[in-house]
Amino acid sequence: MYAVTVTFTLHPGTRAEFLPLMTENARLSLENEPGCLQFDVCCNDAADEVFLYEVYDSAEAFDAHLQSPHFKSFDAAVADMIAAKTVHTYAEVIQ
Numbered sequence: 508m509y510a511v512t513v514t515f516t517l518h519p520g521t522r523a524e525f526l527p528l529m530t531e532n533a534r535l536s537l538e539n540e541p542g543c544l545q546f547d548v549c550c551n552d553a554a555d556e557v558f559l560y561e562v563y564d565s566a567e568a569f570d571a572h573l574q575s576p577h578f579k580s581f582d583a584a585v586a587d588m589i590a591a592k593t594v595h596t597y598a599e600v601i602q
Contacts (some may be wrong), residue, residue: 508544508599509566513559513592521588522554529557532581536561540575542568555590566598 517525526548533546545562563569572578 509563509569510597510599511559511561511563511569512595512597513561515557515559515589516591517555517557517588518590519555522550522557525557525585525588526550528581528584529559532577533559535577536572536575539577540568540572543572566596569596 515525529548533548536543536546542564543561544564545560547560549558549560550556551558561569561572563572
């Protein structure tokens with residue numbers, strides 16, 4: 508299991524345009540990427556922050572996600588809406 512968290516800080520006034528693009532990216536990831544197990548899009552009361560929680564089979568499945576046409580299209584469409592983006596990745600600890 509490979510977990511990814513992403514926190515977007517959006518430019519003011521862009522959340523209404525950003526969220527439909529983000530949720531479509533999440534939907535397509537779940538539908539078209541066999542290694543994508545979970546893709547949650549979350550918001551808090553701050554209008555400029557969006558948080559993602561994604562789970563993949565492996566780091567390779569996440570890399571495939573980043574190369575997918577729908578992700579590349581999404582990434583290009585929202586680039587000017589993003590003030591900051593923080594990505595963290597976590598591999599499962601197997602004991």
